[in-house]
Structure formats: C-alpha cells, structure tokens
Amino acid sequence: MTTPYKTIVRDGLWENNGVLAMLLGLCPAMAMTTSATNALGMGLATAVVMAASSMLVGMFRSRITQEVRIPVFILVIASMVTLVDLFMNAWMHELYKVLGMFIPLIVSNCLPLARLESFAGKNPTLPALVDGLFMGLGFTIALTLIGAVREIVGVGTLFADASLLFGPAFKFMEMRLLPTDTGILMMVLPPGGFLVLGLLVVAKRMLDVRAGKAIQMGGAHSAA
Amino acid sequence: MKAQRMLRHGVILGTFCLGFGIVLAISDSITVDDIAARALEDRLNSLSEVIPASIHDNNLVTDAITMKNERDKEITVYRATKGGKVTGIAYEIFGSGYAGQMKLMMGLDTQGKILGVRVLAHKETAGLGDKMEVKKSDWILRFTDLSLGNPPPDKWKVKKDGGQFDQFTGATITPRGIIDAIRSGLELFAANKEQMMDIAADQAPMKEAH
Numbered sequence: 001m002t003t004p005y006k007t008i009v010r011d012g013l014w015e016n017n018g019v020l021a022m023l024l025g026l027c028p029a030m031a032m033t034t035s036a037t038n039a040l041g042m043g044l045a046t047a048v049v050m051a052a053s054s055m056l057v058g059m060f061r062s063r064i065t066q067e068v069r070i071p072v073f074i075l076v077i078a079s080m081v082t083l084v085d086l087f088m089n090a091w092m093h094e095l096y097k098v099l100g101m102f103i104p105l106i107v108s109n110c111l112p113l114a115r116l117e118s119f120a121g122k123n124p125t126l127p128a129l130v131d132g133l134f135m136g137l138g139f140t141i142a143l144t145l146i147g148a149v150r151e152i153v154g155v156g157t158l159f160a161d162a163s164l165l166f167g168p169a170f171k172f173m174e175m176r177l178l179p180t181d182t183g184i185l186m187m188v189l190p191p192g193g194f195l196v197l198g199l200l201v202v203a204k205r206m207l208d209v210r211a212g213k214a215i216q217m218g219g220a221h222s223a224a
Numbered sequence: 225m226k227a228q229r230m231l232r233h234g235v236i237l238g239t240f241c242l243g244f245g246i247v248l249a250i251s252d253s254i255t256v257d258d259i260a261a262r263a264l265e266d267r268l269n270s271l272s273e274v275i276p277a278s279i280h281d282n283n284l285v286t287d288a289i290t291m292k293n294e295r296d297k298e299i300t301v302y303r304a305t306k307g308g309k310v311t312g313i314a315y316e317i318f319g320s321g322y323a324g325q326m327k328l329m330m331g332l333d334t335q336g337k338i339l340g341v342r343v344l345a346h347k348e349t350a351g352l353g354d355k356m357e358v359k360k361s362d363w364i365l366r367f368t369d370l371s372l373g374n375p376p377p378d379k380w381k382v383k384k385d386g387g388q389f390d391q392f393t394g395a396t397i398t399p400r401g402i403i404d405a406i407r408s409g410l411e412l413f414a415a416n417k418e419q420m421m422d423i424a425a426d427q428a429p430m431k432e433a434h
Contacts, residue, residue, distance in 0.1 A: 065232070065233055067233050079247065082248055087255065089255065089259050090255035097266075161359075
C-alpha cells in the first residue's frame with residue numbers, strides 16, 4: 001500500500017486544519033495573532049517543532065510502549081522547543097529577538113501533542129514527518145489568516161514590520177489598506193481574536209458545504 | 225510479571241529522558257558562548273543608543289555598579305568615563321504600561337540632562353502601544369536633552385493629564401507609563417547623584433551589600 005501523502009497534505013492544510021477544523025492550539029492562536037507578521041512567525045516556529053517531533057516519534061514508535069507514550073511525547077516536544085530556542089538565540093539572533101518570546105509558548109500548544117498521539121505514533125518516519133510539517137503549515141495559514149483579518153480591521157495595515165522579522169527583502173509585504181486611525185481597536189484585543197476565529201470557522205464550513213462535502217467534525221479532540 | 229512490565233516502562237522512559245538530556249546538554253554547551261556573546265552585544269547596542277560613543281573611552285558593560293532604585297529593585301548603573309572622568313551614566317528604568325511592566329534604558333549626562341531613552345522590553349499591544357519603539361516611531365526621541373527642571377515637574381505628563389507631551393494615537397496608558405518612568409528615573413538620579421557617579425566606589429563595595 002502506498003502512503004497517501006496527498007491526503008496527509010490536504011488534511012493538514014485544509015480538511016482537518018488544526019485551528020479551523022479541530023480547534024486545537026487556541027492559546028497561541030489567540031495570543032499571537034494581533035498582527036499577521038507575528039502570526040506568521042509563530043506559525044513557522046510551530047511548524048518546525050511539529051515536523052521535527054513528529055519525525056522523531058515516527059522513528060522511535062516501535063520502542064515507545066502504550067503506557068509511557070504521553071510522557072515520551074511531551075519530552076520530545078519540550079526538547080525540540082528547547083533546541084529551537086537555543087539554536088535560534090545563538091545563530092539567528094535578529095529573528096530570535098522578535099520570535100523569541102513565542103517559542104517557549106509552543107510547549108503550551110496542544111496541536112503538536114495531538115498529532116503525535118493520533119498520527120506520528122502509528123506511522124513510519126516519513127509520513128509522520130510530512131504530517132507534522134503540513135499540520136504545522138496548516139496552523140501557520142490559519143494563524144496568518146486570523147492575524148491578517150485582525151490587523152486589517154483593527155489597525156488598517158497588513159504585515160506591518162514584516163521586514164523587521166524576516167529581513168529587508170520582505171518590505172514589499174508591508175501594506176496600509178485603511179487610513180491611519182480608522183481601525184476598530186477591539187479587533188486587536190482578545191475579544192476580536194475569538195470573533196475572527198469564529199467567523200473563519202463558519203467560513204470554512206460554508207466553503208466545505210458549498211463544495212458538496214459532508215462536514216468533517218473535529219472528532220473527539222477537545223481544545224485546550 | 226507486573227513488576228517486570230513496570231520496570232520495562234521505566235527503562236524506556238528513562239532511556240528517552242537520558243537520550244534527550246544528553247542531546248540538550250550538548251546543544252547547550254555548543255551554544256552557551258554564542259548566546260552569552262549575543263546578550264553582551266545586545267546590552268552594548270542598547271547602551272550605545274543612549275550614550276554617544278564620543279563621550280566615553282571605557283567599556284560600558286564592565287564599568288558598572290549595582291544599586292537599589294526608588295522601588296527597592298536592584299538596578300545596574302553603567303558609567304561612561306573619558307580620561308578617567310565620569311561623563312555620563314545609563315541605567316534601566318521601569319514603567320507600567322497597558323499590559324504589564326515596560327523596561328527602558330536611560331542615559332544622562334553629569335548634569336542630569338537626558339542623552340537618550342530607549343525601550344528594552346515591553347508587552348504593549350502591537351500596532352497601538354508599540355509606537356514608543358524607536359524603529360516604529362520617533363516619539364521616544366523627544367525626551368533627548370530634557371531634564372528634571374525642563375520642563376518643570378508638573379509638566380512631565382501627557383497632554384491629557386495637563387502635561388506637555390503628546391500621547392500617541394490610540395494609546396494613552398503607554399506614554400503615561402513611560403513619562404512616569406523617565407520622571408522617577410530623573411528623580412532617582414537627583415537623589416543619588418554622588419553614589420551613581422562615584423567612580424571610586426567601583427563594583428566591589430556595592431556587591432558586598434548583597
């Protein structure tokens with residue numbers, strides 16, 4: 001049987017999107033989406049950690065017994081987060097200064113743990129890596145969407161300060177869509193985050209319904 | 225049998241802990257020097273923004289003392305010297321913002337005139353309260369050259385509170401916190417001038433107190 005990579009990718013990016021379908025990882029999804037730039041940075045850092053930890057768990061899955069899998073998974077995630085934190089601090093310091101505060105927060109995200117439990121623990125290395133990577137990218141897309149809507153409606157800009165985060169080459173992303181001081185402040189405050197997330201979940205379901213598919217429920221996962 | 229199974233799980237968990245422990249220890253030892261160097265660079269960078277290079281010939285980071293500020297919090301006071309004479313000092317000041325504490329670095333000359341103020345760390349709302357960052361707006365630059373008597377103490381407030389400083393669009397609490405921090409920082413200097421600029425009282429005697 002060939003591994004259905006296409007399904008894994010589709011699931012990660014859209015069908016079973018961590019935030020918009022499973023409603024997992026809401027803590028960073030609310031806290032870090034006050035601007036599209038922050039959201040993108042947080043998403044990418046999470047994707048790296050998810051890909052690395054999924055790959056490791058896939059590799060060692062035959063050694064991990066049912067009884068101790070949860071502590072091992074948590075150990076793997078925490079170690080990956082610490083490694084990313086150390087390496088970025090030492091060798092990508094400019095990026096670290098902007099992203100640094102998000103990285104320890106990845107541990108509090110339940111999406112990586114959920115993927116290890118439901119996918120990587122039962123699949124070989126390569127599919128696990130692909131699943132971790134694309135679930136992470138799906139998370140990134142969802143966060144960036146929430147961040148973009150909140151930033152446009154709240155402050156009137158899009159990807160403000162992207163050049164500070166990713167380097168001067170990304171200056172082209174910075175846009176001002178509405179005149180200064182026309183934003184609705186509430187959107188960048190916590191209630192705005194929940195509002196935008198709710199609307200995006202509705203939008204995703206509507207698109208799915210229009211496409212004539214049965215609505216895929218998030219299943220038995222509970223959001224933390 | 226049961227004990228054997230428990231042992232097996234213990235061994236598995238223990239092996240993973242040991243393995244990742246070793247990986248983390250190695251990574252830490254590889255990166256520890258680089259991280260320390262980066263932290264030092266950051267410190268030097270933030271100091272060089274509030275103390276012009278032209279007024280000192282010493283190493284700002286090493287030429288420092290610690291003392292208690294007005295809230296009994298320990299702060300480090302960096303001294304700029306040229307030809308053995310103190311030409312300026314810099315220290316951290318703290319203000320309360322909309323989302324918690326804001327940490328700033330302020331540089332003063334020997335007369336208590338502000339050489340520069342920069343925000344080091346804050347948690348203010350992105351896009352609203354972060355205009356005090358110098359890379360986002362030049363708001364914070366307006367404090368340069370001011371001192372405790374200029375403007376008079378009752379004008380060290382945002383305009384909304386009857387002072388002379390503009391709040392920035394969308395945020396009043398942040399600038400209010402920064403102005404308070406600067407004012408109390410200047411008062412700290414006025415009250416402890418001798419101690420803060422006393423070059424003879426080098427690092428050692430200050431550290432003994434703790």
